[in-house]
Amino acid sequence: xxxxxxxxxxxxxxxxxxxxxxxxxxxxxxxxxxxxxxxxxxxxxxxxxxxxxxxxxxxxxxxxxxxxxxxxxxxxxxxxxxxxxxxxxxxxxxxxxxxxxxxxxxxxxxxxxxxxxxxxxxxxxxxxxxxxxxxxxxxxxxxxxxxxxxxxxxxxxxxxxxxxxxxxxxxxxxxxxxxxxxxxxxxxxxxxxxxxxxxxxxxxxxxxxxxxxxxxxxxxxxxxxxxxxxxxxxxxxxxxxxxxxxxxxxxxxxxxxxxxxxx
Numbered sequence: 179x180x181x182x183x184x185x186x187x188x189x190x191x192x193x194x195x196x197x198x199x200x201x202x203x204x205x206x207x208x209x210x211x212x213x214x215x216x217x218x219x220x221x222x223x224x225x226x227x228x229x230x231x232x233x234x235x236x237x238x239x240x241x242x243x244x245x246x247x248x249x250x251x252x253x254x255x256x257x258x259x260x261x262x263x264x265x266x267x268x269x270x271x272x273x274x275x276x277x278x279x280x281x282x283x284x285x286x287x288x289x290x291x292x293x294x295x296x297x298x299x300x301x302x303x304x305x306x307x308x309x310x311x312x313x314x315x316x317x318x319x320x321x322x323x324x325x326x327x328x329x330x331x332x333x334x335x336x337x338x339x340x341x342x343x344x345x346x347x348x349x350x351x352x353x354x355x356x357x358x359x360x361x362x363x364x365x366x367x368x369x370x371x372x373x374x375x376x377x378x379x380x381x382x383x384x385x386x387x388x389x390x391x392x393x394x395x396x397x398x399x400x401x402x403x404x405x406x407x408x409x410x411x412x413x414x415x416x417x418x419x420x421x422x423x424x425x426x427x428x429x430x431x432x433x434x435x436x437x438x439x440x441x
Contacts, residue, residue: 200254200421203422203425204254204255207255207425207428207429207432208255208256210432211432212255212256212257212428212432213257213384213385213386213408213428213431214257214258214259214382214385215257215258215259215260215261215381215382215383215384215385215386216252216257216259216260216261216384216385216386216387216388216428217260217261217262217263217384217386217387217388217399217400217403217404217407218248218260218261218262218263218387218388218389218390219263219387219388219389219390219393219396219397219399220241220244220245220262220263220264220390220416220419221389221390221391221393221415221416222237222390222391222392222414222415222416222417223237223238223240223241223415223416223417224237224238224276225237225391225415226240226241226415226416226417226418227240234273234276235275235276235279237415237417238276238279238280238283240417241416241417242283242286242287243417244416244417244418244419245262245287246291247420247421248260248419248421248424249295249300249334250298250421251421251424251425252332252424253298253300253331253332255428257332258332258333258382259332259333259334259335259381259382260332260333260334260335261305261335261336261337261378261381261384261400262334262335262336262337263337263340263397263399264280264283264336264337264338264340265280265306265337265338265339265340266337266339266340266341266397266398266399267306267307267339267340267341267344267398268341268398270310281311281312281314281315282314282315284315284318284319284322284336284338285314285315285317285318287318287322288318288321288322292321292322292325292326295322295326295329295334296325296326296329298331298332299329299330299331299332300326300329300331300332300333300334301326301327301329301330301331301332301333301334302322302323302325302326302334302335302336303323303333303334303335303336304319304323304335304336304337304338305335305336305337305338305340305345305377305378306337306338306339306340306341306377307339307340307344307348308339310339311338311339315338319336319338333381335378335381337399337400340377340399341398342398342399342400342401342402343398343401345376345377345402346372346376346401346402348375349372349375349376350372350375352375353367353371353372353375372402373402373403376402376403378400378403383403383404383405383406383407384400384403384404384407385407385408385431385436386407386408386409386410386427386428386431387399387400387404387407387408387409387410388410388411388412388424388427389409389410389411389412390412390414390415390416390419391412391413391414391415391416392411392412392413393411394411406436406438408431408434408436410427410430410431412427
């Protein structure tokens with residue numbers, strides 16, 4: 179009994195120490211300008227699982243824990259918007275069992291995380307095409323939106339069935355339709371107008387884009403919105419991406435000089 183009590187006390191003290199260190203780390207980062215919007219390509223779940231002799235879905239399950247960890251970290255820092263590239267329009271080519279598992283993740287996330295997201299005042303939304311998604315996936319997304327629609331804190335967006343080229347084409351089609359109907363004149367066509375027709379119309383463009391697992395490309399993700407974003411790449415696979423690594427990406431962003439084409 180005494181040994182168990184000592185073990186618990188040691189664990190409690192260690193947790194308290196880590197919590198205090200975390201607060202100090204956050205306070206330090208908040209002294210410099212933070213990115214308003216962070217976008218992440220969560221890459222490497224399948225390779226993480228393969229390296230451990232596990233099925234690919236085990237990597238996605240582990241990746242969900244990282245989603246939870248980084249969402250908390252971003253919210254604690256005071257980031258305004260966090261967008262996670264969850265499922266691309268090209269991902270339908272993956273094995274059927276893997277796709278089916280991924281389509282079930284919003285339901286699982288709804289069961290396990292909705293209460294915390296509501297308590298944190300986080301608003302959940304989806305970026306992408308609803309057409310083609312299973313009804314049970316859409317139902318979970320609708321419940322997330324409804325339960326968090328009044329929240330005024332960080333906006334957590336899941337890019338699901340998302341492809342940036344398709345998004346841009348969709349925006350152009352809508353602009354053409356509004357011009358034909360007389361709602362728009364060709365004279366008002368500019369970058370700002372196009373931005374209003376994208377899925378991210380009410381979001382600032384990402385200041386920082388993070389990609390895990392060693393790939394150094396954008397992969398049809400926010401091609402328009404990332405025009406002046408700072409890019410940060412790591413070889414670490416998404417399930418192993420820690421809160422400290424996220425802080426390192428923010429810290430690196432804060433050291434950069436953003437000139438937007440100026441000298």
